[in-house]
Amino acid sequence: MSTPTLDRTAETSVPLLDVLATRWSPRAFDATAPIDEAKLMAALEAARWSPSARNTQPWRFIVARRGTDLHAAVDSALMGFNREWAGQAQVLIAAFAEEADAEGAPHPWAQYDLGQAVAHLSVQAHADGLFVHQMGGIDRAALEALPGVSENLRAVTVIALGALGDTAALSEPLQQREAAPRARRPLADSIIAEA
Structure with a gap:
């Protein structure tokens, strides 16, 4: 299938790395393409190596590949118009913040660190030709x-990840x-302030 590629390069006020300027969050995923496992693992490895306060690494992921019961379960937890398009992605990743350690000590920075991990995942995926939409x-x-x-994990986001699809397969509003x-x-x- 030939998918027309939109030029989604950001018009930045200062030069950025190409991988950052060209990264965007599509809703059209190729429902027939298999996931490239090496690229998926590279994205997850990038998340693993993102910085975290005191190296607590307070992120956890459920990685659900299309066609599995787990993918269907994560897809069913999507709300609103996300249900209309996200299930076409090769992978749905549910991202959780570990808000406390095993002894109950809070991780007040957990969602911040999870955000960094997902950012690293997104940039690596894009550099490898995959697309991500949180x-x-x-x-x-x-x-x-x-x-x-576990009870100390809080769901924060679901990430659709995969190959770009044809926008013509989307509804008119999308x-x-x-x-x-x-x-x-x-x-x-x-x-806010700058000196």
Whole structure:
């Protein structure tokens, strides 16, 4: 299948690494392509090596490949229009923050560190030609009830990961979102103070 590629390169205010400027979050995934296991493992390895406070590594992942019961379970925990497109991704990754250690000591930085791990995963995946889309519209309780999820883990996001698909397979509203110009507020609006 030939998938038309949109140029989604960000118009940055200063030069960035190409892998950062060209990274974007599509909704069109190729529902027929198999996952490249080596690239998936590289993305997960990048997450493993991301920084964390006191090296606590307070992230955990459920990696659900399309066609498995686990993928169906994670897909069923998606909410809203995420249910319309994300199940086509080769992999759905449920990401959890370990909010306390085994002795109950809190990890107040857990979600921050999980965010760094997912950022590293996203950049590595994109560098390898895979695409990632993170979703906050999830049923956290359903994800936390999946087998193997301990009580100190909090579901934070689900990540769709895989090969880019054809936007024509999406509904009209989602096609419009895919083609809409990329936008961010000006850099200065994100800086509270600077000296």
